Amino acid sequence: GESVGLHLPTLSVQEGDNSIINCAYSNSASDYFIWYKQESGKGPQFIIDIRSNMDKRQGQRVTVLLNKTVKHLSLQIAATQPGDSAVYFCAENSRMDSSYKLIFGSGTRLLVRP
Amino acid sequence: EPEVTQTPSHQVTQMGQEVILRCVPISNHLYFYWYRQILGQKVEFLVSFYNNEISEKSEIFDDQFSVERPDGSNFTLKIRSTKLEDSAMYFCASSTDGSGANVLTFGAGSRLTVL
Numbered sequence: 001g002e003s004v005g006l007h008l009p010t011l012s013v014q015e016g017d018n019s020i021i022n023c024a025y026s027n028s029a030s031d032y033f034i035w036y037k038q039e040s041g042k043g044p045q046f047i048i049d050i051r052s053n054m055d056k057r058q059g060q061r062v063t064v065l066l067n068k069t070v071k072h073l074s075l076q077i078a079a080t081q082p083g084d085s086a087v088y089f090c091a092e093n094s095r096m097d098s099s100y101k102l103i104f105g106s107g108t109r110l111l112v113r114p
Numbered sequence: 115e116p117e118v119t120q121t122p123s124h125q126v127t128q129m130g131q132e133v134i135l136r137c138v139p140i141s142n143h144l145y146f147y148w149y150r151q152i153l154g155q156k157v158e159f160l161v162s163f164y165n166n167e168i169s170e171k172s173e174i175f176d177d178q179f180s181v182e183r184p185d186g187s188n189f190t191l192k193i194r195s196t197k198l199e200d201s202a203m204y205f206c207a208s209s210t211d212g213s214g215a216n217v218l219t220f221g222a223g224s225r226l227t228v229l
Contacts, residue, residue: 031215032215034217036220038157041222041223042222042223043118043205043207043220043221043222043223044157044205044220045220046217046218046219049215049217051215089156089157091157093215093216100212100213100216101159101162101170101172102147102159102218103159104149104156104157104158104159105156106155106156107156
């Protein structure tokens with residue numbers, strides 16, 4: 001079956017350090033991946049996406065890496081700030097017949113220590 | 115920045131009661147979704163909706179659930195007879211298209227507590 005999962009449920013980092021959040025996916029046919037950030041009491045917010053024809057994409061302070069060989073996705077946050085504290089979900093867009101649905105992983109909580 | 119708006123933010127109901135959760139998607143979006151998140155768990159797909167009909171639904175979305183776009187702006191999720199296990203955060207989302215590379219914008223969620 002299809003699944004998207006995360007290796008670490010909680011990650012604690014010092015403010016200013018870099019953070020790396022990992023994700024494994026099992027549907028090799030997925031061709032689009034998204035990282036969402038969820039702050040307490042809010043809905044998931046888009047951070048960055050990547051298509052399967054790329055292996056790296058950079059945004060502002062964030063980088064997503066895709067390794068299709070081992071079906072692994074990671075989110076790197078540079079110079080982590082207290083405002084980065086949240087739960088981070090990877091998600092894959094899975095094709096179902098004529099439509100797509102977004103399948104979320106189980107989430108990693110990022111705690112930023114001052 | 116355009117937002118997806120959900121009401122109510124929190125609803126408490128008795129088991130067996132009907133509940134309607136409301137959403138106002140972003141105005142130029144054409145695809146609408148409901149997801150749910152049981153406390154401490156991942157966000158789960160319930161249903162997608164396009165052109166006034168369901169395009170995809172999960173195993174969770176059984177006969178107790180229904181969706182409707184009654185007036186061209188609201189998108190509702192109805193649970194006919196709530197069960198304890200329906201307690202969760204329910205997120206509405208919308209997107210401009212239904213392609214394989216579309217980004218969903220989520221609302222802040224409606225917390226449903228079934229007693």
